[in-house]
Amino acid sequence: MAFCAKCGCQLPSVFSEDPRFTTRSWGLHPGNLLKTSSDKSVKLKQALDCLLASVCSREQRCDLKLKNLELAAVGGSDVHVKMLAAPVNPSDINMIQGNYGLLPKLPAVGGNEGVGQVVAVGSSVTGVKPGDWVIPANAGLGTWRTEAVFSEEALISVPSDIPLQSAATLGVNPCTAYRMLMDFERLRPGDSVIQNASNSGVGQAVIQIAAALGLRTINVVRDRPGGTMVTYGGMAKQPVIASVSLLIFKDLKLRGFWLSQWKKDHSPDQFKELILTLCDLIHRGQLTAPACSEAPLQDYQRALEASMQPFVSSKQILTM
Numbered sequence: 465m466a467f468c469a470k471c472g473c474q475l476p477s478v479f480s481e482d483p484r485f486t487t488r489s490w491g492l493h494p495g496n497l498l499k500t501s502s503d504k505s506v507k508l509k510q511a512l513d514c515l516l517a518s519v520c521s522r523e524q525r526c527d528l529k530l531k532n533l534e535l536a537a538v539g540g541s542d543v544h545v546k547m548l549a550a551p552v553n554p555s556d557i558n559m560i561q562g563n564y565g566l567l568p569k570l571p572a573v574g575g576n577e578g579v580g581q582v583v584a585v586g587s588s589v590t591g592v593k594p595g596d597w598v599i600p601a602n603a604g605l606g607t608w609r610t611e612a613v614f615s616e617e618a619l620i621s622v623p624s625d626i627p628l629q630s631a632a633t634l635g636v637n638p639c640t641a642y643r644m645l646m647d648f649e650r651l652r653p654g655d656s657v658i659q660n661a662s663n664s665g666v667g668q669a670v671i672q673i674a675a676a677l678g679l680r681t682i683n684v685v686r687d688r689p690g691g692t693m694v695t696y697g698g699m700a701k702q703p704v705i706a707s708v709s710l711l712i713f714k715d716l717k718l719r720g721f722w723l724s725q726w727k728k729d730h731s732p733d734q735f736k737e738l739i740l741t742l743c744d745l746i747h748r749g750q751l752t753a754p755a756c757s758e759a760p761l762q763d764y765q766r767a768l769e770a771s772m773q774p775f776v777s778s779k780q781i782l783t784m
């Protein structure tokens with residue numbers, strides 16, 4: 465049994481073999497590390513760059529490193545993917561800090577969404593073929609890497625004729641925006657939706673999808689009238705405060721939305737249908753990617769720092 469030298473938290477047993485690791489580390493299998501120069505010549509041929517996060521859980525400290533890992537062999541239902549681009553979202557940062565609703569079993573690679581291109585498929589793969597673009601079916605896949613071998617069911621294909629930034633940012637924020645517009649109130653063309661943080665990735669998608677549905681959006685508010693207030697993020701990490709008079713006299717309803725829970729409550733086919741609906745809007749020019757700044761994977765530190773800066777309104781996209 466090993467314990468973190470900084471905070472005393474228990475480490476997975478693999479880290480007791482290597483005294484360099486004083487914190488829990490994502491994506492780090494000692495067997496996969498290129499430790500010696502003699503190893504390097506053999507392993508580098510099969511290695512992929514991969515962005516790893518070392519997290520000291522009690523200190524909430526985020527310490528990311530680029531590492532080379534071995535690429536697994538492509539088995540029957542496996543898909544070899546070359547990652548093309550992956551955003552840095554608040555949930556990625558929250559996950560690394562250990563304060564997200566879904567924490568992957570360690571070790572793991574950072575990044576929950578992104579787009580990749582299929583390089584090769586195993587003999588029993590039927591849903592995708594080399595050249596197809598794919599995005600993660602669920603959070604926790606680890607998209608901040610140059611290449612990976614995933615199982616077929618971990619991926620869904622998207623059209624490769626949409627812009628790269630749209631594909632890389634399609635699977636989380638536009639899906640969240642679309643579901644919130646569909647699932648909480650029966651909205652009809654001409655109805656209004658009020659949102660705060662409207663310059664966020666989700667907010668930009670809400671504005672565009674609402675417009676495509678004939679809904680009006682009010683994007684800066686101070687007083688909220690009645691209706692349903694859907695909370696989907698907590699950037700300030702503060703409780704939501706609601707006016708008692710609005711709750712009583714206007715029957716204000718407070719609800720929450722989490723895309724990962726929606727996916728658990730719905731079938732993979734329903735998620736694919738949602739993705740195709742959004743791709744349709746992209747094809748028609750009604751949905752574009754949020755404002756983005758591209759950074760090569762190697763510049764991840766600058767990109768992650770930039771992603772946490774206030775008042776920037778530009779999503780960092782790691783390109784591979």
Ligand SMILES: NC(=O)c1ccc[n+]([C@@H]2O[C@H](COP(=O)([O-])OP(=O)(O)OC[C@H]3O[C@@H](n4cnc5c(N)ncnc54)[C@H](OP(=O)(O)O)[C@@H]3O)[C@@H](O)[C@H]2O)c1
Nearest residue numbers: 554640661664665666696697698699700721722723774775
């Ligand atoms: N429930 C779900 O399924 C779901 C799905 C997707 C996203 N989310 C959540 O939605 C939120 C937005 O995600 P995103 O990718 O759209 O983010 P984003 O593009 O990175 O934008 C972040 C937004 O948060 C604002 N912000 C940052 N710090 C703040 C603070 N301390 N107080 C108030 N506002 C602050 C920013 O405003 P400034 O530009 O003024 O700094 C910006 O509008 C995150 O909390 C994310 O986890 C939830």
